[in-house]
Amino acid sequence: MTYPSDPNRPEFAFGARARxxxxxxxxxxxxxxxxxxxxxxxxxxxxxxxxxxYDRLMNHASVWDVAAERQVQLKGPDAQKLAQMMSPRDVAxxxxxxxxxxxxxxxxxxxxxxxxLLKLEDDLLWLSIxxxxxxxxxxxxxxxxxxxxxxxxxxxxxxxxQGPKAEDVIAHAFGxxxxxxxxxxxxxxELQGIPVVLQRSGWSKQGGFEIYLRDGSRGAExxxxxxxxxxxxxxxxxxPGAPNAIERIESGLFSWGTDFDEQNNPYECGLGKWxxxxxxxxxxxxxxxxxxxxxxxxxxxxxxxxxxxxxxxSVTKPMPITDAxxxxxxxxxASVWSPRLNKNIGLGRIASAESGLGNTLKADLGSGVVExxxxxxxxA
Amino acid sequence: MTYPSDPNRPEFAFGARARxxxxxxxxxxxxxxxxxxxxxxxxxxxxxxxxxxYDRLMNHASVWDVAAERQVQLKGPDAQKLAQMMSPRDVAxxxxxxxxxxxxxxxxxxxxxxxxLLKLEDDLLWLSIxxxxxxxxxxxxxxxxxxxxxxxxxxxxxxxxQGPKAEDVIAHAFGxxxxxxxxxxxxxxELQGIPVVLQRSGWSKQGGFEIYLRDGSRGAExxxxxxxxxxxxxxxxxxPGAPNAIERIESGLFSWGTDFDEQNNPYECGLGKWxxxxxxxxxxxxxxxxxxxxxxxxxxxxxxxxxxxxxxxSVTKPMPITDAxxxxxxxxxASVWSPRLNKNIGLGRIASAESGLGNTLKADLGSGVVExxxxxxxxA
Numbered sequence: 001m002t003y004p005s006d007p008n009r010p011e012f013a014f015g016a017r018a019r020x021x022x023x024x025x026x027x028x029x030x031x032x033x034x035x036x037x038x039x040x041x042x043x044x045x046x047x048x049x050x051x052x053x054y055d056r057l058m059n060h061a062s063v064w065d066v067a068a069e070r071q072v073q074l075k076g077p078d079a080q081k082l083a084q085m086m087s088p089r090d091v092a093x094x095x096x097x098x099x100x101x102x103x104x105x106x107x108x109x110x111x112x113x114x115x116x117l118l119k120l121e122d123d124l125l126w127l128s129i130x131x132x133x134x135x136x137x138x139x140x141x142x143x144x145x146x147x148x149x150x151x152x153x154x155x156x157x158x159x160x161x162q163g164p165k166a167e168d169v170i171a172h173a174f175g176x177x178x179x180x181x182x183x184x185x186x187x188x189x190e191l192q193g194i195p196v197v198l199q200r201s202g203w204s205k206q207g208g209f210e211i212y213l214r215d216g217s218r219g220a221e222x223x224x225x226x227x228x229x230x231x232x233x234x235x236x237x238x239x240p241g242a243p244n245a246i247e248r249i250e251s252g253l254f255s256w257g258t259d260f261d262e263q264n265n266p267y268e269c270g271l272g273k274w275x276x277x278x279x280x281x282x283x284x285x286x287x288x289x290x291x292x293x294x295x296x297x298x299x300x301x302x303x304x305x306x307x308x309x310x311x312x313x314s315v316t317k318p319m320p321i322t323d324a325x326x327x328x329x330x331x332x333x334a335s336v337w338s339p340r341l342n343k344n345i346g347l348g349r350i351a352s353a354e355s356g357l358g359n360t361l362k363a364d365l366g367s368g369v370v371e372x373x374x375x376x377x378x379x380a
Numbered sequence: 381m382t383y384p385s386d387p388n389r390p391e392f393a394f395g396a397r398a399r400x401x402x403x404x405x406x407x408x409x410x411x412x413x414x415x416x417x418x419x420x421x422x423x424x425x426x427x428x429x430x431x432x433x434y435d436r437l438m439n440h441a442s443v444w445d446v447a448a449e450r451q452v453q454l455k456g457p458d459a460q461k462l463a464q465m466m467s468p469r470d471v472a473x474x475x476x477x478x479x480x481x482x483x484x485x486x487x488x489x490x491x492x493x494x495x496x497l498l499k500l501e502d503d504l505l506w507l508s509i510x511x512x513x514x515x516x517x518x519x520x521x522x523x524x525x526x527x528x529x530x531x532x533x534x535x536x537x538x539x540x541x542q543g544p545k546a547e548d549v550i551a552h553a554f555g556x557x558x559x560x561x562x563x564x565x566x567x568x569x570e571l572q573g574i575p576v577v578l579q580r581s582g583w584s585k586q587g588g589f590e591i592y593l594r595d596g597s598r599g600a601e602x603x604x605x606x607x608x609x610x611x612x613x614x615x616x617x618x619x620p621g622a623p624n625a626i627e628r629i630e631s632g633l634f635s636w637g638t639d640f641d642e643q644n645n646p647y648e649c650g651l652g653k654w655x656x657x658x659x660x661x662x663x664x665x666x667x668x669x670x671x672x673x674x675x676x677x678x679x680x681x682x683x684x685x686x687x688x689x690x691x692x693x694s695v696t697k698p699m700p701i702t703d704a705x706x707x708x709x710x711x712x713x714a715s716v717w718s719p720r721l722n723k724n725i726g727l728g729r730i731a732s733a734e735s736g737l738g739n740t741l742k743a744d745l746g747s748g749v750v751e752x753x754x755x756x757x758x759x760a
Contacts, residue, residue, distance in 0.1 A: 011426075013426070034391040112519075132516065141524050144520065
């Protein structure tokens, strides 16, 4: 047994509760050296090469073990009915083979999660989720309403290829026809006999695909095929990556659990545009959303330019944001030094009244207080 | 920014999604150097002194940051009704000031969690939970049945004192009256003005208390008071600890998420004794449990003595258990070298037919295959 003894570089604890992904051994061999738990599963977040990882994503392509983006499967005659109860979008309009990004709302209008809904069949839906057990909310509804639907976690583990050359990598592996797949649409197919769902998707704004492996015993095989395709198409810059804190903040990609959660309604976290209150479809949160719209949202999720002359360390927990009078009016949720913009930037959840572009606030980063200006996202 | 580069000693990733406990800074100062996420919260699991941590727990007392043991609060006229839907125990029999260990079951009889239910008032219950968002299951039921109950997470963060001298430490801090508190019962009180719930409880079989801090801003204060009491009563051996993998296996303390989960019914994980099918109370899983009892449980959670001459490394993921013919009949969920027994021991989930005491199986630990004998728990 080896135990570390450096509290400044704490070790990640393994064990059966921290489920390992089908790609775990391959990711480790590729140098994964920092992990988090996400949906109860071990997820690599760094390969120890922050500069190269960012460069791959922005200029080339990289492969990500995102099996921790679990699926909630709704299967049975009432699958769509159950999905519709939780979604403010008109689920009936989602076609077979299509994905819908949708907030999942409880009756009070709180955002329980913000998955992509995939319609595999009329009676077979997946929710490709952020880090909360939305399966349990769905199960509570199904049990109480006595719906004819099975709520479960299928054997489906996403491997992402992200970056401007991701499409070329995927086309090399799967064939040229994948270039026709539209954003969030997907095909059910095989890759050298391995059953997968291939979707144009992924947790960056640099373009790419997610390959949902449908046989967890074949993760290494799939990784190896994609790795070989990447080496062939991208060459030397090809390599591993992970959901990237810098890119996602630059791109204004909000993260459930980090930036907002169930305490927020959709209007407080940029999700209002997905809430159709005048459609023919009904959903549990509808009455709450109508009320919230009338009252107005209390908070807003905004981009913040952090004015400091040098790169600041990223915050590791929510830090207070204050107005000119010194009153706390929100929290800084995440911050990074942006190499592209040569600036410190972050995302904050602040009082709506303070969220106007150009408004100047102060953020306490722990290491010091800096001026924070509200700016539009994506950051430019 | 510092990045580690050793995949064999991977670093734990911090960020706003990984919520820090009210005791986080104190635990870090005390040397916490290995973490997990539990209920979306950072939880220390090692202070880099495995021998001393085990010794403190077995022979003295130690203080644990277990704020990650979150609470689900059910508040309102229908609080007990909602709790009863999910619990196979007769919730009405739980008195104010009492705690009930209870499985939380979905309608199919799957174990969604196994919390301690605390009855603070007739219309105010807490579920002190293991690592799943049982709040969302409760919320799904409440939303669908339109119950008059608020399901939320209160500001309540447990700090545990565990070990044979824990009662002395707590009595020193709170007063001698705490010695009268019965197992799982609790009092609502203050400690030097800090509002807490004090319960005889904790995730070990060595005795102790959990102090539910009810004001998250006062974690360091509470830690310091308890630390001082510990130093005074226990003296030199006093120090920090965490839920202990060795002790909990020796004691046969099963862990939701590690040893069993929602795929299991209560009869498969030693929870059958809490399922009252002939009581006056009704609950959602009742029909399923009656059926499962008739059919018999498929699996059993058992103690395993792992026969090897020397200490084996602990498994970090479920490993296959095979019968004499080589067929896989279950998985080893956790294993440790027991200093008390001078043996390698573990917990396995195996086919019921193979679960008789003394049955000899084989366990593949990755590093090698060893003989595994089914034995009773607690291990003796």
